[in-house]
Amino acid sequence: MLKGTVKVRLKDGVLDPQGQTIRRALAQMGYDWVRNVRTGRTFEVEIEAEDALSARGRLEEISSKLLANPVIESFQVEVRS
Amino acid sequence: MRFGVVTFPGSNCDYDAYAALRHVLCTPVEFLWHADPDLKDVDCVILPGGFSFGDYLRAGAIARFSPVMGSVIKFAETGGLVWGICNGFQILLEAGLLPGAMLRNSTMRFACQWVRLSVESTRTPFTRSCSPGQILRIPIAHAEGDYYADDDVIDELENGGQVVFRYVNSRGEADESSNPNGSRHNIAGIMNREGNVLGMMPHPERAVETILGSADGLVLFRSLLGTTASGMGTPAKTRVATQRGAQV
Numbered sequence: 001m002l003k004g005t006v007k008v009r010l011k012d013g014v015l016d017p018q019g020q021t022i023r024r025a026l027a028q029m030g031y032d033w034v035r036n037v038r039t040g041r042t043f044e045v046e047i048e049a050e051d052a053l054s055a056r057g058r059l060e061e062i063s064s065k066l067l068a069n070p071v072i073e074s075f076q077v078e079v080r081s
Numbered sequence: 082m083r084f085g086v087v088t089f090p091g092s093n094c095d096y097d098a099y100a101a102l103r104h105v106l107c108t109p110v111e112f113l114w115h116a117d118p119d120l121k122d123v124d125c126v127i128l129p130g131g132f133s134f135g136d137y138l139r140a141g142a143i144a145r146f147s148p149v150m151g152s153v154i155k156f157a158e159t160g161g162l163v164w165g166i167c168n169g170f171q172i173l174l175e176a177g178l179l180p181g182a183m184l185r186n187s188t189m190r191f192a193c194q195w196v197r198l199s200v201e202s203t204r205t206p207f208t209r210s211c212s213p214g215q216i217l218r219i220p221i222a223h224a225e226g227d228y229y230a231d232d233d234v235i236d237e238l239e240n241g242g243q244v245v246f247r248y249v250n251s252r253g254e255a256d257e258s259s260n261p262n263g264s265r266h267n268i269a270g271i272m273n274r275e276g277n278v279l280g281m282m283p284h285p286e287r288a289v290e291t292i293l294g295s296a297d298g299l300v301l302f303r304s305l306l307g308t309t310a311s312g313m314g315t316p317a318k319t320r321v322a323t324q325r326g327a328q329v
Contacts, residue, residue, distance in 0.1 A: 014229065015263065017189045066146070069139055069175065071182035072229055 001046055002055040007076045008068045009040035043067055052079045082306055084110040085123035087153070087169075089144045094130035094166065098286040105289045106302055115147040125162040125305055126153055128169025130222070130284055140183060140225045141171030150176055162206060162305065163278045167223055170270070170280030179273055179280045180238070181230030187263025191224045195294070196261055198269055198283055199249040202242050205272055207279045210304040216253055217246075217297040219283040221261060221269075226282040228264035228271075238271055246270035246281055 010016050019037040026034045045062075049055035059077045068075040084102050088095045095112065102110040111121050115133075120126060133144035144150070150172070157163045157178050165173040173179045186192055198219055200211040211217075230238070238244050246269040250259040255267035262282075270281030285298025 015184060015187060015227070017185050017187050017227075017263075021189050066138070066142065069142065069182050071174075071180075072184060 002049050002052065003080045004045045004047060004055055004059045005078045005080070006043040006045060006059055006063050006067050007040060007078075008043070008063070008073050009038060009075075010072060011074050014072050052081055055079045082108065082125065083121075083123045084108060084125050084127060085113040085121055086110060086127045086129055087113045087115060087149055088129075089115040089131070089133035089147060089168075089172075091133045091135055092129050092131035092168070094168075094284060094286060097284070098127050098129045098166070101286045101289040101298070101302060105299070106306065108302075108306060113149055115144065115149050118148045118152040120149075120152050120156055125164060126156060128153070128163070128165040128172050129286070130167030130169060133168055133172065136168075136225070139171075139175065141168060141173075141175040144168075144172045145175040154178065157273075157278050160275065160277050164207065164305075165278075165280040166286065167221075167226075167282055167284060170282055171225065173278060173280045178278050179271055180234045181228055181271070183225045184227040184229050184263070185225050186223070186261070187227050188261075191222070192226065192261045193220070193222045194261060195220050196269070196283060197249050197251065197253075197259065198246045199253055199255070201244050201247055202272075204242070205245060205276050205279065206305055207272070207301055208245060208304050210300050210307050214253065215300075216249065217283075217285075217288075217300070218295045219285055219288045219298055220294075221283045223262070223282055226262040226264065228262075228268045228282075230265065235265055238268075239266065241274060243271050243274065244268055245272050245279060246283070 018039045023037040056079050063075040086095050086098045102108045171183050198217045200215045203211050247255045248259045248267045248269050249255050260267045272279045285301045288295040288298035
C-alpha cells in the first residue's frame with residue numbers, strides 16, 4: 001500500500017470568492033498584511049500499486065478524471081514511500 | 082413525446098419536473114433511476130435540479146459517473162434530447178456534454194430569487210415556441226451557478242448562437258445588476274453545437290402555473306411538445322439538422 005497526496009487548486013485567473021472572503025475576514029481581524037488568499041483542497045489517498053512510479057500514474061489518472069475539473073482546476077500529485 | 086426524469090440520490094426537483102409534465106401538460110413521463118442504465122425508450126431525458134450526492138467534491142461531479150449517465154451520453158451523441166436544469170446543468174458540464182464549468186456564486190451566497198431571462202435563440206427544440214427576445218420570469222436556486230469558460234469557448238458559444246438564455250434587467254439588458262451569480266456574459270443557459278443538449282440554471286419546472294408565481298416556464302415544455310408534432314416522429318437528430326440548415 002502506498003500513500004499519496006493530491007492537491008487541487010483553482011487555475012490562475014479563475015475567480016475564487018471563498019479566498020477573497022477569507023482575505024477580507026483576515027483584514028478585519030487586523031491581518032491587513034495578507035495580500036491574497038487562494039483556496040484549494042487536499043486528498044490523502046491510499047492506493048495499491050507496484051511502485052512509486054505506477055502509484056503516481058494511477059493518482060494522475062484519478063485526479064484528471066474525478067478529483068479535479070481540468071476546466072477550472074489544476075492538480076499536483078505527491079507519492080510518499 | 083415521452084419524457085424521462087432521472088432521479089439521483091439528492092435530486093429534489095425530479096417531482097417538480099414530473100408534475101409539470103404529467104399534471105400540467107398531461108404528457109407521458111417516467112422516472113429513470115441513476116443506478117439503472119435503461120432509458121426506457123424516452124424521447125427526452127431531463128436531468129433535474131437538486132444536490133446529487135450531496136454536491137460532494139463538486140456539484141454534479143459524482144452523478145456524472147452514475148450508470149444512467151453512460152446511456153445519457155450515448156443518447157445525446159446520437160441526437161437524443163437532453164435537458165439539464167440547475168444541478169442537471171452542472172452534471173452536463175461535468176460529463177463534458179456541454180463546455181465550461183460552474184464556480185461558486187461570486188456573491189458567496191445561495192441565490193434563491195426570481196430572475197428575468199432573455200431567450201437568445203428560438204432556433205432550438207427547447208425554445209422554438211418562444212418569440213425572439215422574449216423575457217421569461219423564472220426562479221433560480223443555486224450556490225454554484227457562476228458559469229465559467231475560457232475566452233475561446235465563450236467566443237465559440239457566442240458566435241455559434243449556443244447561448245440560449247441570459248440574465249437580464251426589466252429592459253432586457255444583460256447588465257451587472259441582473260447577474261445573480263457572476264456568470265460570464267450573464268449566461269444562464271447554453272446548448273451544444275448540435276442543439277439537442279440544453280443546460281440552464283433557472284427552474285422552468287417551478288414556473289408552470291400562475292399560483293406558483295409564474296407560468297413562464299411552460300413555453301419551454303411546449304416547445305418540446307411542438308417539436309414532436311411538427312417533426313412527425315422524425316428522429317431528433319434529423320430535426321435539429323434541418324433546423325440548423327434552415328438557419329444558414
